[in-house]
Amino acid sequence: MDQDSSQRKLPPSQNRSVDADRLWQDLMALGTITDPGRPYTRRCFTHRFVEGRRWLANRFSEAGLAVRLDTGANMIGRMQGRDPSLPALLIGSHSDTVPSGGRFDGMLGVLAGLEVIRMLRDRGIVPRHPIEIVDFLGEEPSDYGLSCIGSRAMSGLLNDPMLDFKNASGETLAAAMARMGAEPSALAGARRSDIAAYLELHIEQGRVLESGGTNVGLVTGIVGIARIEIEFTGAADHAGTTPFHLRRDTLIAASEIVTAVRRIGESYAVRNEGYFIATTGCLDIEPNASNVVPARARLVVEGRAENGSWLSEFTDELDALSRSAAKAANVERSAFRLISLSEPAPCDARVHRHLVAAAAELELSTADMASGAGHDAAFMAQIAPAAMVFVPSRDGRSHCPEEWTAAEDCSNGAALLFEALLRIDADDAFLQCARPVTGARGVTS
Amino acid sequence: MDQDSSQRKLPPSQNRSVDADRLWQDLMALGTITDPGRPYTRRCFTHRFVEGRRWLANRFSEAGLAVRLDTGANMIGRMQGRDPSLPALLIGSHSDTVPSGGRFDGMLGVLAGLEVIRMLRDRGIVPRHPIEIVDFLGEEPSDYGLSCIGSRAMSGLLNDPMLDFKNASGETLAAAMARMGAEPSALAGARRSDIAAYLELHIEQGRVLESGGTNVGLVTGIVGIARIEIEFTGAADHAGTTPFHLRRDTLIAASEIVTAVRRIGESYAVRNEGYFIATTGCLDIEPNASNVVPARARLVVEGRAENGSWLSEFTDELDALSRSAAKAANVERSAFRLISLSEPAPCDARVHRHLVAAAAELELSTADMASGAGHDAAFMAQIAPAAMVFVPSRDGRSHCPEEWTAAEDCSNGAALLFEALLRIDADDAFLQCARPVTGARGVTS
Numbered sequence: 071m072d073q074d075s076s077q078r079k080l081p082p083s084q085n086r087s088v089d090a091d092r093l094w095q096d097l098m099a100l101g102t103i104t105d106p107g108r109p110y111t112r113r114c115f116t117h118r119f120v121e122g123r124r125w126l127a128n129r130f131s132e133a134g135l136a137v138r139l140d141t142g143a144n145m146i147g148r149m150q151g152r153d154p155s156l157p158a159l160l161i162g163s164h165s166d167t168v169p170s171g172g173r174f175d176g177m178l179g180v181l182a183g184l185e186v187i188r189m190l191r192d193r194g195i196v197p198r199h200p201i202e203i204v205d206f207l208g209e210e211p212s213d214y215g216l217s218c219i220g221s222r223a224m225s226g227l228l229n230d231p232m233l234d235f236k237n238a239s240g241e242t243l244a245a246a247m248a249r250m251g252a253e254p255s256a257l258a259g260a261r262r263s264d265i266a267a268y269l270e271l272h273i274e275q276g277r278v279l280e281s282g283g284t285n286v287g288l289v290t291g292i293v294g295i296a297r298i299e300i301e302f303t304g305a306a307d308h309a310g311t312t313p314f315h316l317r318r319d320t321l322i323a324a325s326e327i328v329t330a331v332r333r334i335g336e337s338y339a340v341r342n343e344g345y346f347i348a349t350t351g352c353l354d355i356e357p358n359a360s361n362v363v364p365a366r367a368r369l370v371v372e373g374r375a376e377n378g379s380w381l382s383e384f385t386d387e388l389d390a391l392s393r394s395a396a397k398a399a400n401v402e403r404s405a406f407r408l409i410s411l412s413e414p415a416p417c418d419a420r421v422h423r424h425l426v427a428a429a430a431e432l433e434l435s436t437a438d439m440a441s442g443a444g445h446d447a448a449f450m451a452q453i454a455p456a457a458m459v460f461v462p463s464r465d466g467r468s469h470c471p472e473e474w475t476a477a478e479d480c481s482n483g484a485a486l487l488f489e490a491l492l493r494i495d496a497d498d499a500f501l502q503c504a505r506p507v508t509g510a511r512g513v514t515s
Numbered sequence: 516m517d518q519d520s521s522q523r524k525l526p527p528s529q530n531r532s533v534d535a536d537r538l539w540q541d542l543m544a545l546g547t548i549t550d551p552g553r554p555y556t557r558r559c560f561t562h563r564f565v566e567g568r569r570w571l572a573n574r575f576s577e578a579g580l581a582v583r584l585d586t587g588a589n590m591i592g593r594m595q596g597r598d599p600s601l602p603a604l605l606i607g608s609h610s611d612t613v614p615s616g617g618r619f620d621g622m623l624g625v626l627a628g629l630e631v632i633r634m635l636r637d638r639g640i641v642p643r644h645p646i647e648i649v650d651f652l653g654e655e656p657s658d659y660g661l662s663c664i665g666s667r668a669m670s671g672l673l674n675d676p677m678l679d680f681k682n683a684s685g686e687t688l689a690a691a692m693a694r695m696g697a698e699p700s701a702l703a704g705a706r707r708s709d710i711a712a713y714l715e716l717h718i719e720q721g722r723v724l725e726s727g728g729t730n731v732g733l734v735t736g737i738v739g740i741a742r743i744e745i746e747f748t749g750a751a752d753h754a755g756t757t758p759f760h761l762r763r764d765t766l767i768a769a770s771e772i773v774t775a776v777r778r779i780g781e782s783y784a785v786r787n788e789g790y791f792i793a794t795t796g797c798l799d800i801e802p803n804a805s806n807v808v809p810a811r812a813r814l815v816v817e818g819r820a821e822n823g824s825w826l827s828e829f830t831d832e833l834d835a836l837s838r839s840a841a842k843a844a845n846v847e848r849s850a851f852r853l854i855s856l857s858e859p860a861p862c863d864a865r866v867h868r869h870l871v872a873a874a875a876e877l878e879l880s881t882a883d884m885a886s887g888a889g890h891d892a893a894f895m896a897q898i899a900p901a902a903m904v905f906v907p908s909r910d911g912r913s914h915c916p917e918e919w920t921a922a923e924d925c926s927n928g929a930a931l932l933f934e935a936l937l938r939i940d941a942d943d944a945f946l947q948c949a950r951p952v953t954g955a956r957g958v959t960s
Contacts, residue, residue, distance in 0.1 A: 276753055277757060281761060308720045309796055309817055310721075310738060312887075314777070316721075316726060316911070322777055328769075329770050335759060336759055339758070347755065351754050351808065351809065355797075361817060364795075372806060441755075444755075470751075
């Protein structure tokens with residue numbers, strides 16, 4: 071039983087009364103700030119991105135927030151609370167997009183945070199805690215080979231080698247961040263130890279909520295991701311003149327892996343011990359000619375799990391399997407590389423409980439679920455109790471212009487943030503900074 | 516029992532005494548005529564190709580051959596026989612190469628023919644039949660989307676739509692042929708009905724002879740080829756957020772096909788009713804990103820068979836299989852297209868018997884085998900009794916600079932052509948043009 075559920079006495083109807091139109095107009099307005107002829111593109115480190123932030127900063131200011139950039143170029147709007155000694159409650163996400171992306175991924179989380187502030191103002195509520203709305207810098211994979219740049223900085227996980235990453239033109243990430251207003255030499259200033267809780271609303275980017283007719287997903291943890299590159303080398307023999315027993319056909323071995331990844335993935339998924347998913351997303355063969363036996367095949371396999379030990383287990387299983395597939399196809403397994411590994415980030419159980427109670431009061435149907443995608447929340451979970459809320463994505467589409475979440479779903483998400491924020495604000499367990507959740511070391515989106 | 520085997524009384528030692536050095540020097544010399552820095556490249560329709568032919572025409576003339584181009588721009592060197600009323604015995608192959616090809620594929624057949632002429636001259640032998648050595652135009656796949664251009668012309672199978680094929684610059688095949696000395700408006704003049712037999716020596720382009728330690732392969736037939744394009748369409752879902760049961764993963768279906776093609780191929784191959792081989796040589800997926808479920812997969816599958824009905828059976832089996840693979844993976848089979856089909860071309864049994872007897876006399880070990888690759892001989896088999904001889908390819912390599920056939924193997928091939936030619940010349944069954952072999956309608960190399 072949540073200690074605060076009896077303290078808050080606002081009737082459900084009042085909590086639910088997000089100004090859905092206002093939130094929707096904001097989403098659509100921010101969406102118009104896009105590279106022309108290429109909707110919806112507002113890439114981090116571009117003039118377009120700065121234009122979007124300028125618009126956003128004006129909205130923050132209009133809502134009475136004090137707007138600043140931290141030394142990692144995260145844009146933060148702050149509302150003072152009743153007790154200046156208390157750590158802050160943060161609501162955040164990001165305003166950058168992938169190339170030809172959508173209008174919801176990231177933006178909804180920032181604008182719903184803004185809407186929560188407006189709801190507080192409209193109702194004359196001043197929480198005990200200061201409230202901050204954060205637009206994290208560069209959450210999407212950037213041209214510098216890194217994602218979640220701002221949340222890495224805030225959690226102290228943006229290191230010097232990363233700052234030296236370069237884009238195709240040779241510009242360092244540090245220089246690009248400086249263009250956005252960061253102070254790369256003073257990144258320690260962006261690191262926070264004054265956060266009582268972190269909340270993030272995001273579109274699901276999948277079809278689980280839609281297919282289940284569920285209003286909101288309450289995220290129990292953000293998956294860890296293991297990406298493994300496997301390469302097979304054989305011989306580019308003539309497809310007409312080389313009998314089967316003399317072939318060294320790498321596509322045979324690669325197909326074996328594709329099938330096995332699905333089979334292993336399904337066997338893990340039905341264990342019912344947490345979310346697991348695995349995918350072979352990349353496959354290239356050479357010479358890729360109809361009359362030549364494929365001499366080289368390269369795959370990139372991905373496993374994502376709430377349970378970190380499963381990633382090791384999956385990697386080990388794939389290691390053994392790719393050896394035997396190579397042997398069976400009479401080819402060489404010329405590479406087996408773990409190209410990236412991030413550990414799972416569990417969401418905070420207390421914050422999650424407040425979300426459950428708030429959803430019940432709002433009469434929203436919920437599903438506990440893992441986040442299969444990486445998010446800024448995975449980094450924030452390093453330094454504060456953190457949790458996420460998902461709302462349905464139409465057809466599960468994301469990172470494309472067709473990305474869509476209905477206005478009602480957007481306002482459900484904002485209402486849930488509002489209600490949960492009040493509950494957390496009222497919960498004495500959040501009067502001090504909680505011990506950071508450990509275990510998550512990095513996340514890839 | 517071949518009727519002529521008792522008539523020919525030259526001792527084996529004399530037949531075997533090909534001037535191996537002379538043949539080898541020719542091969543190496545022709546190999547030096549290549550695009551500089553890109554050995555060995557002498558593409559049809561280029562200046563380099565014309566330069567190679569000029570060198571070749573000089574060698575033909577030196578050997579006493581009358582050199583001409585037919586209206587299909589096949590270069591022909593002719594030696595008159597004792598009886599001007601007899602149809603000709605042809606030895607042919609091609610002097611063009613693939614880009615960055617080798618020094619043997621095609622060239623060996625033409626230069627061994629030249630060596631046979633020199634052996635006849637050296638020994639003062641004038642056969643009854645006229646002998647022609649042919650360098651067919653453009654046997655390798657050309658920039659105009661067609662292979663075996665010259666042998667198609669000679670067999671009457673180069674039609675007007677083919678002449679209209681264009682290269683990337685928009686030049687028609689007809690115009691390109693004219694540049695090589697052809698008269699595209701008078702192609703009927705290239706069509707032959709005066710050929711008593713056709714012989715072609717070629718490198719195996721496979722490892723069967725090498726792995727069996729066999730001197731020569733006696734080709735029983737040239738495979739027909741069915742090329743089938745299969746395309747699956749699914750959905751580019753997020754690899755982290757889309758559970759298995761909601762996925763439409765086209766790579767799962769494609770891998771099923773790759774595995775099945777091998778399985779079906781092996782089951783046909785062990786029937787022992789002729790040569791069969793199948794390959795998946797092309798596979799492309801989209802978007803081919805590690806964190807996105809493959810939404811599109813396109814394969815090109817090839818079946819090659821001595822037995823034409825197997826190609827239909829294979830195509831039907833693949834049709835059913837790709838439907839069920841699509842259904843199982845919850846994707847659409849958006850295309851199933853037979854993109855090319857050529858029927859098998861059986862070699863002539865009488866010519867083959869002379870090759871068997873000649874090899875026995877030369878004490879060469881032989882293996883009857885199908886040609887898994889297409890050759891000019893497949894077109895010549897339309898209009899004359901035709902057969903081919905293969906010699907070993909080191910490591911089975913071909914169409915690459917490493918392509919290699921030992922000098923001794925080259926001279927074995929030339930000796931066998933010489934010996935078989937004399938036997939055919941002495942065989943009264945070849946005094947008139949034989950009925951063309953039917954059934955072969957086209958061949959792709």
